[in-house]
Amino acid sequence: MANLSGSIPTHSVSHKGQAGRIIGRILIYLILIAGAVVAVFPFFWMMSTSLMTLGETINKQLLPKTPQFVNFVEAWSTAKFGKYFINSVLITAGTLIGLLITSILAGYAFGRIEFKGRNVIFSLFLATMMMPESVTWIPNFLMIRGAVVPLPGGSWLNTYWALTIPFIANAFSIFLLRQFFAQVPKDLWDAARIDGCDHMRFLVQIVLPISKAPIMTVLLFGFTASWNAFTWPLLVTTNDTWRPMMVGLWTFVREAGPQTHLLMAGAVISLIPILIIYFITQKQFTEGIATTGLKG
């Protein structure tokens, strides 16, 4: 920059400027590294504690003498984190399948089909995004217990349905897909229709293949939301038949006493799927969130 301004800098000035710049650089990296340490330390500590003996956790050492990988075996089987983990996987998978079907169909309809009441229904959907969860807890809880409308099988407490059905559609995913589908050129549809294509075939054969990015975003969001869900599963699971990972961690804190090493092993297990997905789809993940920005 300085060289562009025209005058030729004297030796001493440029030397001083360079020293200043180097100090500035070092300072900047120090800030960034401090930030990174703060961000990562809890994870590091979680890992390290999960490999300690019970004694070591009480003495608050920073690192285990010999890593106790057996903790993970114990957490998986004895502490039942394995069961909770599999429950979470099944719940998340079911939710995602339902979520994809409902939001692709609805996103397409809102984006590309003209029908009466479209805008009203769409704004009603969007209104649900503003609601605090606490407003819907109680009515939904009563509904799941079969106290509002009769449900097949009476009460859905402690069933797979209670944990999946309420989440197989949400306004946010529909909104996201609608934005994308609405941008698909109209000519494509006109051409397809002349060839005798109806909406369903157009959606499946033409629109979906070019919509991988937004569908991926919906999947990532759906996955994190479902995997991280806590309050609702806490309300509708009273035993461990379908108790998911997050509730499992919480009940372990309350019921198993101070077995920090097992608790941390469970916490590490609970992070693994999200970590894998985050590192594989890192760029898309970050950008998807940066452009749409929501945390459940």
Next chain:
Amino acid sequence: MAITTSPQGESTKTQRGIKWLKRREQRTGFLFILPAFLIIFLFGLFPIGYSFYMSLFNWRVRRGSFVGLGHYFDIFGDLLGLLMFLAGIGLFYLAYWVWNKAFRSISAGGFIAKLLAAVVLIVGGYVLTSGWGRMIAAGNSDFLDSLIITLYYALGTVPAEIIIGMVLAYILFQNIKGKEIFRIIYFLPYIMPTVSTAVVFQIIFSSRETSIANMVLGVLGMDPLKWRFEPKAVTTLLGLDLSGFLAGPSLALITIVIFGIWVYVGYNAVIFLAGLGNVPQEIYEAAEIDGANKVHLFRFITMPLLSPVTFYLSLVAFIGTFKAFNHIYVLRVPSAQDSVITASIRIFDSFYKANMYGVATAQAIVLFLVILGLTFVQNKIMGERVFYG
């Protein structure tokens, strides 16, 4: 498409055709949204109405007697108090308006306006606090206090996480080696399951002398603290003798605030980074040629051009703090008493612990109205200050 421009003679036939097509479109549209509609209606829209319905009854697990708006009166206690409180907020807005807009045409108008705004502000503050005092005295002080706690939580987290996020993003935006790695790391706390990380914070901020947080204090030469077990206000711990609202948040709440900041800083930084990418570089170069230094660049170019992002983030974050539940629920302990019970925790307790469904739904609806009101005010005030390039 082509049908609409077809010749006259076929018009009745094509019109019937269009009608048939339209009906088919209508049917397809409805069929496509039907699955989503059923779920969102049942679990998203219907509960809003049903919540209000429930709030009109003495509902304890089963529906009891009809009480009308009784639960709402119980919350606010004193109708005059509520009106005074709202009038106080109105006066605050008036003061803000006077400060910015009134007396622009008169010379020395600025001084008069500021003086008047200050007077209105003081009156507003008086009316608001005495209204609130009346409400606390007669109403459900547990719930009203939880709103104050929520406000502390919001004021503790939102500005800090936004400022730190912005600074980190600004630094990262310079030519930094390993920028991607830093970004990945900063984002980690945000995407990780709240319960898992909160469980770790439980142990890091435990009251034991050997807890990580207390070891850090020890290195700094300070005495160990009780962290999330400490119901006393921070100001009290520092030896100040303030009471009531002025005493500020408890150390236990501050611990939760630290967790909140830790989670959201990286998220804000990533979004600010995206915003910085949209700022044209020529502006910086022009300013540098005019002799602006880095601080000037940040203050007079970056900050104004980022203001839409800042606005968006603070709105989302502020509303988020009023909805926040999971980590507060996990991090709270009985010994922190009421000092960490935010509005949504209070609602959950009324519902899940006390089984007072009618009261809980009324509280939830009040919280919803508060969130709506805050959104409106924030839109109004920040919307006017945002600079849209």
